[in-house]
Amino acid sequence: MLAPLLAAGEHPASVLAVEFQHLRNGRGLVHACLTRQQSHFPDCRRDPAALKRTVPAATTQLQFANLKPGAYAVTLVHDENANARLDTLLGVPKEGFGFSRNPVVRFGAPRFDIVRIELAPSFTCAPVRMQHIL
Numbered sequence: 001m002l003a004p005l006l007a008a009g010e011h012p013a014s015v016l017a018v019e020f021q022h023l024r025n026g027r028g029l030v031h032a033c034l035t036r037q038q039s040h041f042p043d044c045r046r047d048p049a050a051l052k053r054t055v056p057a058a059t060t061q062l063q064f065a066n067l068k069p070g071a072y073a074v075t076l077v078h079d080e081n082a083n084a085r086l087d088t089l090l091g092v093p094k095e096g097f098g099f100s101r102n103p104v105v106r107f108g109a110p111r112f113d114i115v116r117i118e119l120a121p122s123f124t125c126a127p128v129r130m131q132h133i134l
Helices: 002-008
Strands: 014-021 030-033 050-058 061-067 070-079 096-098 117-119 123-129
Touching: 002 050, 002 061, 002 096, 014 070, 014 117, 050 096, 070 123, 117 123
Parallel strands: 014 123
Antiparallel strands: 014 061, 030 050, 030 070, 070 096, 070 117
């Protein structure tokens, strides 16, 4: 008898589909990190609540399901040689990267508020255009 009342108070889950575009090639992997914490953006390795996904670069989309509605930021890395990190040369990325809302990156990662996306209690699609510097 209480189950319908409890269910009515729950928030519907969100689903986020991240579509990545402009990969340099189909080799390697694409690593995605989804965080709600500004302090853990863009490198969310130390965020215990961050959600991470890795898919083959030959695919064009990945999904995060059962999310609470709210503000999130996505970071993508095209790990072309599958060594589980973003390779750099003198601090400049040698592999592709991207962020939600597709900001132009010149010197350093964008701020969380620039890439922040609001997930409604439904389906959201976030196209991410990969960028290459070297």
